Amino acid sequence: MTPDDLTPDTSLSAACVIVDALLDGEAVDKQALRDALDDRATRDYFVDALVLRQLTHEMAPMTFTVAESPVARTRRPLQWVMSAAVLALVATGGYLAGHRREMPPPTADALVSAASEPGVTAPAPTKIIRLDPGVSWTTETARQ
Amino acid sequence: MLFTAHRDGVFRYLCRIVGQGEAPDLTQEVFLRVSRGPVPDIPADALRAWVFRIARNLALNYRRDTGRRPHLVALVDTSRAAPQETSAAMRQALALLAPLDRDVFLLREVAGLSYEEIGLSCEITVDAVRSRLHRARQQLRIVLQPLVSNGSTPTVRLYDPR
Numbered sequence: 001m002t003p004d005d006l007t008p009d010t011s012l013s014a015a016c017v018i019v020d021a022l023l024d025g026e027a028v029d030k031q032a033l034r035d036a037l038d039d040r041a042t043r044d045y046f047v048d049a050l051v052l053r054q055l056t057h058e059m060a061p062m063t064f065t066v067a068e069s070p071v072a073r074t075r076r077p078l079q080w081v082m083s084a085a086v087l088a089l090v091a092t093g094g095y096l097a098g099h100r101r102e103m104p105p106p107t108a109d110a111l112v113s114a115a116s117e118p119g120v121t122a123p124a125p126t127k128i129i130r131l132d133p134g135v136s137w138t139t140e141t142a143r144q
Numbered sequence: 145m146l147f148t149a150h151r152d153g154v155f156r157y158l159c160r161i162v163g164q165g166e167a168p169d170l171t172q173e174v175f176l177r178v179s180r181g182p183v184p185d186i187p188a189d190a191l192r193a194w195v196f197r198i199a200r201n202l203a204l205n206y207r208r209d210t211g212r213r214p215h216l217v218a219l220v221d222t223s224r225a226a227p228q229e230t231s232a233a234m235r236q237a238l239a240l241l242a243p244l245d246r247d248v249f250l251l252r253e254v255a256g257l258s259y260e261e262i263g264l265s266c267e268i269t270v271d272a273v274r275s276r277l278h279r280a281r282q283q284l285r286i287v288l289q290p291l292v293s294n295g296s297t298p299t300v301r302l303y304d305p306r
Contacts, residue, residue, distance in 0.1 A: 020277065053253050056160070
């Protein structure tokens with residue numbers, strides 16, 4: 001069927017003008033509307049036009065929504081899971097690596113054996129300067 | 145301001161012209177264009193018509209560039225159509241309309257523009273809007289006769305899409 005095949009009587013009758021105006025929110029003359037609706041064909045047209053309006057509204061959503069592509073919809077949770085897995089892997093790996101390199105704590109035996117080794121000598125004592133009260137360290141004699 | 149006021153209307157209109165997949169991007173493109181240039185100092189109704197003219201031009205360009213003409217395929221059995229099939233039947237029936245008739249119909253029924261606003265958007269007279277709107281309704285009635293007469297919508301409501 002092509003548009004050429006559709007040859008309805010599209011001439012605008014007075015009754016249809018009234019009904020269309022009513023349907024489209026225009027002001028109509030009351031008596032003219034009564035007269036128009038007296039005709040059965042016009043009443044049918046009126047009801048059918050309302051059904052068409054309803055069907056047109058049901059075709060698609062009525063409010064603006066930014067549709068997400070199906071790919072993006074499936075990819076987003078996957079990205080979160082992947083990120084969480086990588087983080088967990090890095091944390092676990094870091095912990096294990098650190099755990100392996102950690103030195104054992106020194107035991108008491110180890111301290112004793114190190115001090116008693118023959119090659120180990122204690123360092124010479126440092127020179128002790130007695131602090132005499134009343135001595136001025138800023139004077140030349142005191143420095144010498 | 146303009147985005148908040150008209151985004152849903154533009155989106156609804158574009159959804160039915162280019163499909164639900166492309167409509168969000170095109171809606172954003174409409175308002176990008178709106179924001180790039182100076183907003184004309186005109187009344188609110190004319191401003192709405194101006195926004196929809198941009199939307200309509202973008203939709204036309206999109207369809208021309210992508211070559212996505214509406215497919216003229218066999219209509220589904222609309223007498224026992226499921227909701228998805230109802231939408232498909234509606235899309236197919238809209239595809240059968242002349243492009244300007246379809247635009248006029250959708251600007252009215254989906255975007256809720258007045259006759260004057262549609263006239264400004266499509267650059268036609270108000271009388272031409274009336275005539276094309278009526279013709280579109282009549283043609284859709286014929287194509288969707290089983291759905292309209294015996295469809296799954298036992299109730300109707302008189303409401304203004306605005």
